[in-house]
Amino acid sequence: MTHMHVAGSIHADATSPAPQWLKRPEDVNALTRQLWSEHAGRDAQGRLAIAGLTAQEIVEQAGSPVYVIDEADFRGRARRWKEAFGDWQVFYAGKSFLCTTVARWIAEEGLGLDVCTGGELAVALRGGMDPARIGLHGNNKSEDELRAALQAGVGRIIVDSSHEIGLLERLCAELGTVARVMIRVTTGVEAHTHEYIATAHEDQKFGFSINGGAALVALVRSAHSPHLNLVGVHSHIGSQIFDTNGFEVAARRTLKLIAQFKEATGTELSELDLGGGFGISYIKEDTPATPEDLAAGLRAIVEHECRGFGLSVPLMSVEPGRAICGPAGTAIYTVGTVKTVELGGGQSRRYISVDGGMSDNIRPALYAAEYSAAMANRTSAAEPVLSRVVGKHCEGGDILVRDEFLPGDLTAGDLIAVPASGAYSRSMASNYNHVPRPPVVAVSDGRLTTLLRRETLDDLLALDAGA
Known part of the structure; x- marks a missing residue:
């Protein structure tokens, strides 16, 4: 074609x-x-x-036209994801849909909130979201966006480039603070979705590649920085995903990276985020997994891989967005x-x-x-x-x-x-x-x-x- x-x-x-x-x-x-x-x-x-x-x-x-949100349905899905994943952290992906009221709903239901721009951060804060439960993403965060996140006290900044590491170090020195960070990595896994929304293959704008060692270098650099508190690794493999197959490979590769970091530094990272991308039904042929099935499957995958690498099971997190607000x-x-x-x-x-x-x-x-x-x-x-x-x-x-x-x-x-x-x-x-x-x-x-x-x-x- x-x-x-x-x-x-x-x-x-x-x-x-x-x-x-x-x-x-x-x-x-x-x-x-x-x-x-x-x-x-x-x-x-x-x-x-x-x-x-x-x-x-x-x-x-x-x-007309009008978008209509079934509030009880939205809240019920948020609670279901939180309950299904138990001791894992669940961050609502604000990019799927965010306004101040939705930020309040998410706060009231006890979820974290993932934002990827200064605008989304402003909406989250205005909606009453505890900044400690906010994560900031983005492959090209501006100096103003990072400064706003540091001043607000966001719980984690997902670092996407070497340039950002340097920028964060300078801002933290200026503000007299330490940034709590995760390193976003690309695992080489491509979810079976449309090319435009699959985000884990190598030829893309997000994160540090595990292949070739860029991700390990970023981890070691961040760990040795007096301005950064490195807590873990973040990955994301795509969107509209119906099963755990891609997550199995991503978990194996990210945990192998954590094991390599432990070998290089003697330190075991405490957190791993497997991202979001969980699918929903748009047409009657779509068959997405339930939060309970996804939670059981992902938990088994992570525990198995941790045993294989001799690691403690880290604090895990996922980021459903579409799966909460879409339906x-x-x-x-x-x-x-x-x-x-x-x-x-x-x-x-x-x-x-x-x-x-x-x-x-x-x-x-x-x-x-x-x-x-x-x-x-x-x-x-x-x-x-x-x-x-x-x-x-x-x-x-x-x-x-x-x-x-x-x-x-x-x-x-x-x-x-x-x-x-x-x-x-x-x-x-x-x-x-x-x-x-x-x-x-x-x-x-x-x-x-x-x-x-x-x-x-x-x-x-x-x-x-x-x-």
Whole structure:
């Protein structure tokens, strides 16, 4: 296959039939339970309801499009991860979705919080997160970001380069403090995900490579620095991972590195972070592992490898983000135009345009991520029709749901809900085509709370320094 712009590639494949995993449903109104938040379902009138509010009621209060977070579901998933991993530390990956209220939820549920920019750090602190339970990531942290983290007293800084080690040493000397650090390493493990989101293979921007000795050099240098308190090693092998196979290899290689460090220095590092990337169900064919199964599997892997290397089991940590907020979120859109395109050979495709698009969910255009959808404001007795849900932007690749069977009588004014939209939707949103970003609301027991308000045209114009 020749390489081309992703949006162009998606657009060029428009005549392909539906994927094999997508089957014509017996009931086009049925909701696949694993895709939706715990408190989402159809009410007695057939309308989608989330935590006591129908989709129509949510739109009437918050407008359309809108991101909806099932608060109890979010909190329940956070607690489940914490309980499943027991004495391991669980850090919520703020990059998946973060606002001050979410930071407060995470603090109240007893998790740590991983941030990767000064902006995320500011939100976490404003949300009341204990800085000692915050970790700062990033492959190009600025001097201002590192200074802010040191002054706030963050619990750990995940160091990503030799330049950063030097910068941290200088700042710590200036501020009269010692930074608690972990060294991020690349293990040579590539998770079976899209190339754009796999992050542990060698040819990438993150971390120190174990192969060739760069990681060991960084560990020894940090250990001998009077300005750094080296506590351990950090790795991350990718995203949307459904099992522990990749983690087994990563654990073996990181623990071997810790054993080499012990041999070189006589000191045994006390912490190991295996990162995140735990997957969720976007389509009915996705089969992610449960937190309990992941915890049992990872614990067995680490204990086995530690025995093999003659190491004590370190304080372990993981970083779920998508696995907590993804399934808790639903995006709701209003249908505008509906058109059918003849593809030849007796095939056709129905295009359903909604009032959002790639500006509020870039993942399908960025790396062909798959999503599901359902009509939200009513049920239908019409036959299922293979449909493509697209946005309003001036791009052929502006696709939200590439393939889905939806009712044949779906029309302008109907509502469409896209489950599993809580992660990497609002956090990656843009103002492409000068479209204001949708609000994020939380629902709980029939009440709606605004987490992030809807942007307005006045917000956009306020940044324009022209006349």
